Amino acid sequence: MATKAVILVLDSFGIGYAPDADKFNDVGANTFASIASAFVKQKGRQLVLPNLTSLGLVDAATAASSGHQAEVPKATKLIGGYGFAQELSSGKDTPSGHWEIAGVPVLYEWGYFQNKTNSFPAEFIAELCQRTGVSGILGNCHASGTDILVKLGDEHVKTGQPICYTSADSVFQVAAHETHFGLQRLLDFCLIARELLDKYNIGRVIARPFLGDAATNYARTGNRRDFSVLPPAPTVLDKLTQAGGQVIAIGKIADIYAHQGITKNIKATGLTALIDTSLAQMATQPDNSLVFTNLVDFDQNYGHRRDPIGYGEALEYFDGRLAEIFAACDADTLLILTADHGCDPTWPGTEHTREYIPVLVYQPGMQGVNLGKRNSFADIGQTLADYFKLEPMQYGESFLAQIRLA
Known part of the structure; x- marks a missing residue:
């Protein structure tokens, strides 16, 4: 059968x-x-x-x-x-x-970023920036993925710094503009973050690419990628x-x-x-x-x-x-x-x-x-x-x- x-x-x-x-x-x-x-x-x-x-x-x-x-x-x-x-x-x-x-x-138990602001360990941020070549990150907080684009999207485009945020889940999320930052650069950034976060037992790193030219029309694209640990x-x-x-x-x-x-x-x-x-x-x-x-x-x-x-x-x-x-x-x-x-x-x-x-x-x-x-x-x-x-x-x-x- x-x-x-x-x-x-x-x-x-x-x-x-x-x-x-x-x-x-x-x-x-x-x-x-x-x-x-x-x-x-x-x-x-x-x-x-x-x-x-x-x-x-x-x-x-x-x-x-x-x-x-x-x-x-x-x-x-x-x-x-x-x-x-x-x-x-x-x-x-x-x-x-x-x-x-x-x-x-x-x-x-998964690892979590409990603090609502200044959520990520300073040593992790420092190594992430050093490994990826960015001058810093934006966000570093618990946030809604849509709200944070309105709040920080313009600054991201201006500075080239990725928007990094989390939630009550065991997750590290990275939002970046597909054109200004680059989709492949975002995925590469998330792969390095995935490697660095293993010791913190974080379940997922999520790439959240977006497009738009102003806070009023920034919108996520369908090129999201989740980088998970193995079951x-x-x-x-x-x-x-x-x-x-x-x-x-x-x-x-x-x-x-x-x-x-x-x-x-x-x-x-x-x-x-x-x-x-x-x-x-x-x-x-x-x-x-x-x-x-x-x-x-x-x-x-x-x-x-x-x-x-x-x-x-x-x-x-x-x-x-x-x-x-x-x-x-x-x-x-x-x-x-x-x-x-x-x-x-x-x-x-x-x-x-x-x-x-x-x-x-x-x-x-x-x-x-x-x-x-x-x-x-x-x-x-x-x-x-x-x-x-x-x-x-x-x-x-x-x-x-x-x-x-x-």
Whole structure:
């Protein structure tokens, strides 16, 4: 029997605060419910998500929220498996969430830059400037990636000094103008920063190139690059490729896994392009392969920017495209929709939120099946290991048998 799988990560689409949310000051956060409520209040109507709800999204979210139903009607007929998963990893960041999805939770603490201003160690800045030849850096603080362009973009263009900032995540971000600073120079700068930051146990260095000629129109481009450390153990992606299978990474997936366990890497920018690219790869997807896509817009454009209406409209657009995705699934294709963390756009601040994630599964002809609460995101990776007949992962419990009984 042929085996193909597709994972679509709705980046930041949490469905209710996790049991340990108090450790993160996130008790009460609920990305899905907050978006739904804002839609009713501000647009005077409910979210329209017929395809997601047919997979059991509302049922999963209601269970994850202790019986509180988001202001979205349930589907009358379910055609997929639905559940919700709790994170084992110590953080609520992108690498931790994705690595755990692939069967490898992060059980150690990342290094963080805790200080809101003067965030980076002086010795690190000095060596970074010396190694890269820049006269200094701008920022050196916790900041919103869009706000800091307005604040420091002109000074960056004038001085040639890169804008360096961080957040509550284990991350070092560098914004630079593609024309005035140069894209390749930015990537080279970030590679050196990646090397220097290893001793601080920082998870990611992110290159944030932008264009524009004034503070009013500076805007990020699609040439973002993430430079991640390697996962602490082989992921299910590694095991699939080592067994002769293929992993087709779309969007920022390859960067998140430091290009390990990836056989094909395809960049795409924007929700439409990411979905179009996923569909194109599904159309020619070989046996024993995984198409793996991160839909970053939900997090980057709406969650972090605290835009619940934009988030809801993007969900409705994605839902409309789901019919095409369902149609592209062969009888031997396993489709999984999930998330990597929450980012409630109505929650204080601009950071991720510690939440349960949805686990929605589809195969043609499938009936509704309740997958219940999953104790780790790693259940997804374990299920894929089971599905592709690979050596089991150390973490996670497969739900493949439940699907096949449906």
